[in-house]
Amino acid sequence: VIALEDARAPGSIAGPPSGWDYLADRVFRRLAQAGAWLILLLLAFILWEIGAKAGPGIRDYGLSFLTSTTWDVGREQFGILPAIWGTLYSSILALVIGGFFGVVMAIFLTQDFLPPRLAQVFRTTVELLAAIPSVVYGLWGIFVVVPAIRPLANWLHEVLGWVPFFGTTLSGPGLLPAAVVLAIMILPTVAAVSQDALRLVPYRVKEAAYGMGATRWEAILKVMLPSAATGVFGALVLGFGRALGETMALAMLIGNSNQLTLSLFSPANTLAALLALNFPEAGRRETEVLMYAALVLLAITLVVNVAGEAIMAYASRQVGRK
């Protein structure tokens, strides 16, 4: 009782929270809760909005929209098979190139190859690669990558033209330059997430391998990578998800031609590029089918990203158990 009286003594700043404080506390906590709901509502709203606007397109074109290859606004015939094919093809190519370099980079940065200063230089390089806007990569691709790989591409076509992958010449934009730029753009994602996965492997696991006389690379390839395999796989899936949704670099580099092709040098199309190019000038009917295409892209990326996150969650649980 004495302490309480002291606390309320004139001139003291101490005191229990007032009624206002309790009210403010309640209101603020409700607001924060509303903020958490907001994320979920936003996600639901995005799904609903795109789904609802795609409704007429789905009703009129149904599943044949996914399997048809023509895109003719004049005759109102729409199909996105070439765009789906181009999206998957360019993303897989990018994943092969960018995934390889990304994982090697992650190994390079986590397995004590470099003195700390130099490692910081490479780490910053990878982070800056991620910071460059994709439209700048697109511009760079048009004026640097395409001219740089055109001679090689056309030589390959002349010598090995019978191989389906080299079936056409590279006249300008095409799948390969698009995939190369896409690979550069997913490299930072793959490298960053793989680094986390490799760091999660306890240090003593590597020391045990060294202790048995393994060389550094034997330790990496036979012990570290298998231990971090789930996480590295998750990194690749997340990188794939990024590649699927990437828009600008592809809209500028892939050539936007609706064809089904195996050739690396032929122009092609992707779902995101299709949206970017046709949306601004679309009429009513075309907007509806573009919304349908957006829904397809949303579904594909959602599945891939949720799978990637699930794999990452599983990977960290796995390590936690060890």
Next chain:
Amino acid sequence: VNRPGIGLADPDAMNRAAVGVPSLRRSPLEARALRNTLLTLGAWVAAIIAGVPLVSVLYMLIVRGGSRLNWEALTELPPAGFEMGGGFGNAIVGTLVMVGMAALISVPLGVLCAVFLAELGPDKKLANAARFGAKTLTGLPSILAGVFVYAAVVLVTGTYSAPAGGIALAVLMLPTVVLTAEEAMKMVPRITKDAAYGMGCTRSQVIWKVVLPTALPGILTGVMLAVARAAGETAPLLFTALFSSYWLIDGSQVALMAPTASLAVLIYNFSGMPFENQIELAWAASLVLVMIVLIVNVTSRLIGQRKV
């Protein structure tokens, strides 16, 4: 390394030979040692190759963009087809305005959500769902944020506008702000918070007076990273803000509910034009855009470092 006895021609060595223990001396030409050296070499080569694009992009930006970067380019309006000269002053303003709007929307909402995730109910079902939602939104292709805002805002207001562009960017910034702010708040030591609770603070008082100030550098880092990303986004602006060849603010008139220019869309539009003047401007605009992005990026890193 100094391992006494190993590899020396002493009785010890003869003993080992007698019982069949291999020599422990490293022989660099042995197959597995050789493979190790080659793989290390390969990793160096791959790491350097991975750095080539960055060097090349920066080189091109400085050479091609730098040659055209002058006061006129920074302050004039974009040129039409065959016109010479011109610049991208309105696009710089447009980018800054729209990124500013996006930050005004996404930062308060994002931090509020993060407060719930980190402090109020980290293990509640709602928190887990919201965390999952934020991660899913991180993977949302930026073009789909544009499609969504086109349907939800542009079709409703009937016009392309700067607010529509700002909202589209805010959708992309929100998950980054939420997840980084949550991480930052989780780093606040438990004892600091317990001390405040011990003095009789309400939970909101603890959050406002202890958690948020302590986590501020971390939150700012996340916000600035999100801003840097948003400044470079093109796809969500293509059909929300569109493009414009005029000033957003002209004299006393503010054309807020009208198409708005941005650096990113200008680069995209000009890159496909057959005019040398426009292509030069696209490079100069890229240089400005990358400088903005890098400055914000580096600042965020400095803020993040200071807290450690």
